[in-house]
Amino acid sequence: MNFDFALILVLATFVTGVLWLLDMLVFVPRRRLRLAEAELKAGGALPEEARKQLIQPSGWADLSRSMFPVLGLVLLLRSFLYEPFQIPSGSMLPTLQVGDYILVNKYHYGLRLPVLNTKFLPLDEPQRGDVVVFKYPEQPSINYIKRVVGLPGDVVTYSDKVVYINGEAQSQSLLAQLPPLSPERLLVKETLGEAEHEIYRDIGRPTLNAQWTVPAGHYFVMGDNRDNSNDSRYWGFVPDELLVGKAVAVWMHWSELLSLPDFGAVRSIK
Structure with a gap:
């Protein structure tokens, strides 16, 4: 429940x-x-x-x-102002680890009424590359966290595990093969617009090749763990009214109940 x-x-x-x-x-x-x-x-x-x-x-x-x-x-x-959330899955690896506790800026995209989530004071709009928390469109009682890839009006193409925005490939550069001797995944630096971040690409997983046009008032989002993320490629777009806020920082890591919280994991989210 x-x-x-x-x-x-x-x-x-x-x-x-x-x-x-x-x-x-x-x-x-x-x-x-x-x-x-x-x-x-x-x-x-x-x-x-x-x-x-x-x-x-x-x-x-x-x-x-x-x-x-x-x-x-x-x-x-x-x-x-700010709301804490816990990361329950690995869909945002390597950016966010399972057990990370994050702070979400609730006013960055505008002030909303609690429970109703109705925006009454518009402020900034989501930018390409932002990490956002939103209510899952198919079950709004559940919060998801993904990275904004496509803005309203964008044509997003995903081909051979590369993102294209309006026909322009978003650059990727290889950082490491993991593990080095018998690689199963690639650690890649990706640039979305002006935002740089790291993603994982699984070598053995087949790619999904498709194209989407982002409607007005909606966003196309993807997880950084590209081959292990349930995101807009599979269920569609995130409407603006379901946005919760912008993830800005990790303030603690606590992977297991019987382990000690790790406050050395404090960092900003990029």
């Missing part, structure tokens, strides 16, 4: 906020009135301990007053 954490966070913030407001507007005045009546009957100020008991909020009111500011701050940070 896939839990929508954003929805849960919004609901939790809303409920604690309503309970806190209800306590402030209704129950705090009642407690103060009860204290005033008790002091009137006593003919003066009550002992401090008795005063505390009379104005002490109930458990739900105290919890909502404590939790609402925390949940509200987390909601603001997560919705409009």
Whole structure:
């Protein structure tokens, strides 16, 4: 089962906020009135301990007053600034490793309403070579991470494991054969527009030769582990409304639950 954490966070913030407001507007005045009546009957100020008991909020009111500011701050940070994600698969190797924890800039491509993901303040547009997180078009409850290859209006051709944009081959240069003595994959430096990054190409895997025209408001994305990535070559384009943000940095690597987190893996994402 896939839990929508954003929805849960919004609901939790809303409920604690309503309970806190209800306590402030209704129950705090009642407690103060009860204290005033008790002091009137006593003919003066009550002992401090008795005063505390009379104005002490109930458990739900105290919890909502404590939790609402925390949940509200987390909601603001997560919705409009940065959101953490964990890399679960090897589709972005060698750029991102399984177990990398990344930060995604949520405002780079414009501010969006939480849960609805509706953009209300447009800012920058995705550029060729950006690493982006988006909601998987065939199952929006799942987040995917890939590299932007084709922009709206581009004609993207994939032939013999080389990307062509509007008929122009995007340069590739061999960096290494892995393993060196009996190579199974190639480590290649690829240039997409002005963005340089490394990709893997499996020697024994057959190539997919095809061509696509990217519609307006959509993007063509691919994984850096080219022969082991479920991406736009197989399921189509990413509409702008499903973009989550731009992946900007790795802040930790934690491959296994029983292993120690590696903060030496901190790096920017290119």
